[in-house]
Amino acid sequence: GIGGVMLFGVPEERDAYGTGATDPEGILNVAIAAAAAEAGDALTVQADLCLDEFTDHGHCGVLDGKGAVDNDATLSRYAEMAVVQAEMGAQIIGMSGMMDGQIAVAREALDRTGHEDAVLLAYSAKYASAFYGPFREAVDSQLQGDRRTYQMDPANRREGLREALLDIDEGADIVMVKPAMSYLDVLADVSAESIVPVWAYQVSGEYATIVAAAQHGWIERDRAVEESIVSIRRAGADAVLTYFALEYAKALRAR
Helix, strand or coil: CCCEEEECCCCCCCECCCHHHCCCCCHHHHHHHHHHHHHCCCCEEEEEECCCCCECCCCCCCECCCCCECHHHHHHHHHHHHHHHHHHCCCEEEECCCCCCHHHHHHHHHHHCCCCCCEEEEEEEEECCHHHHHHHHHCCCCCCCCCCCCCECCCCCHHHHHHHHHHHHHCCCEEEEECCHHHHHHHHHHHHHCCCCEEEEECHHHHHHHHHHHHCCCCCHHHHHHHHHHHHHHCCCCEEEECCHHHHHHHHHHC
16 A cells, blocks of 8 residues: 655745744745644654745755855754654654754754654755756756755765764664665665665656556556566665555555
8 A cells, every 4th residue: 555645845935044934924844744643653754844935046955155155054954844744643754854963953953942753854965956847947956056966976886875874873763765766786786685664766757767668558557566566676776656555555455
């Protein structure tokens, strides 16, 4: 079955600091509360913790005077976001921003405010990928340029494992590899070493590639969907975040 639902927010108004991300009346926080009230017993309610959807520049953090992402200034925003999301009912908090030290800061803030049970999902090995395209379109990303200063170099295999181990040391409850299919080697590396569960995210471009090919009649949709998910599990993922979740769960149930 489906383990949980990951929520993202697309606000009507954005600013340099992503103020809407910590506003209790902000769209994502309202959605978390609604999902937790409606399905919190049946599903794990997971929330994306990042500023990219809420900033007018589209980056994952606060910018400094030169227009670069200010890691430490961003961490204080993340700490505040973590507490607000937990208070709204998020059971798993997805730290997707790729700032150095983000897990330690969020864990400290959550523990200090009585949210020791909130689970931290670290997007540990998050690569600067071309496969995020459809998602950025869907959330109306304001990003100009790229995120190569904080997301990882697709050519660098070893750093993926290193980042995951650092996050575990900082208190991550789960570590993530993203994207999934084009980083199965990194996923296998992390899975072999991790002492916490390892998840992988089959991202929007990976989903869209399979869907589009199937619509053209070039591949068999059902088999391709299953093979893609099985490959991610085979490489070591304990759980898979995928846009095929409902479709694949229904297929498994039908058997």
